[in-house]
Amino acid sequence: MSAPPKPRLLATKPRAAKPSAARALQKGRQTKAAIVDAALGLATHIGLEGLSMGALAELMGMSKSGVFAHFGSREELQISVIREYHARFEQEVFYPALQAPRGVARLRALFERWMARTSVEIDSGCIYISGAVEFDDRPGPVRDALASSVRTWHAALKRAIVQCKECGELRADTDEEQMLFEIHGLILALHYEARFLQTPGSLTRALTGFDHILQRYGAKVPPMQVLPSPSTPKE
Template sequence: MIALPSHLLDHPKQLMRKGELTRAAILDVALELSSRDGLEGLTIGVLAEKMKMSKSGVFAHFGSREDLQIEVVRLYHQRFEQEVFYPSLAEARGLPRLESMFTRWVKLVTVEIALGCIYISGAVEYDDRPGEIRDQLVAMVQAWRTALHRCIQQAIDTGEVSRDIDIGQLVYELYGLILSLHHDARFLKIPGSVDRAQAGFNRLIASYRTQPKPSKQPAVIVTPTAARAAI
């Protein structure tokens, strides 16, 4: 549990700061537990034990177990944006940005192989369970899909990708690569899964790239003299 010097604890602002630090520390541990055991595996008892706090001490920072789970989902989404989305905005619009988004996405999945992806595990846990947690997960995944959709549209606008492509299909195929990577690397533990995911992305993008127009050959004018010479 986070402790501050006793002489600081009399100041209201320091007390507030201590509370914020404790709450942040609880969320960090809760995210780690949820990544490993799933959101439904997150219990106040285990969390309190990990934090060396009482159950009531944990509850003091969150109104309920569901509130805690929702905050964990939000924290995961925030970190996903910081590690995958925002750094990719530094790349040029179009394919460079899309390539950065996918590469960083793959990198994050490889880090999560030891634990798990909240988006993927959450989809399994809450695919048929209506409620606030499912709504939060859906909204965040949809936000990421919207970002991918917008990035692909920019690649169309820059002329890097054919205008007649189905953007939804490309987003679907990108998600398929990530799900396959997570399955093969985490569940089957197949070596080289990351390389296969990247190779799949490269081949996929190559199939959607705008094909260069064939250069027009200059017309050959055949004169009567030339025609006779060719006989």
């Protein structure tokens, strides 16, 4: 009796992309990244709603249809900008702070780096804050992407607060949601006072406020020193 025929493969191994096609794909990704970078720069000054395909095309020296081809819609462009902003926020604030040990040291590192970034954004603008003003009452994918990014950051801060309790560096009855609310409130107040009202000493007051929060929840720590930033904050 002869052996049964071997089953035929359902799918063949995909062919490798031709060098020319691979180069074109890489160039397309680089162009899209450059457009997002330019769009992020614009959005920090004029807001997400200020973005337009036409303005970006002029800035990039491209046709409007060329910019549109990379995103398909203005909404997708705005979402791409939010994702890029969040990725940079994580690289500058979140990941470096993880080098600090769990507990108050890490929570302090998170806030110090947040403040260092905030001191720059006093001049340039913050997508999280300006975007919240623009989209607070406008449901849709852009608002969802923005809110998701902020919630992700808040979840990281909340975990750090919980770890402080687990390490015994904050009182066991500390309400982590309330503490997070108060810390976030300092950032919002700082932007309003320093960026809008241009109140002298706003950055120092925010730093002092953070120390007061720690002390109120049972932490015994020395006053912080703000990290140096690329630009001088308004005082």
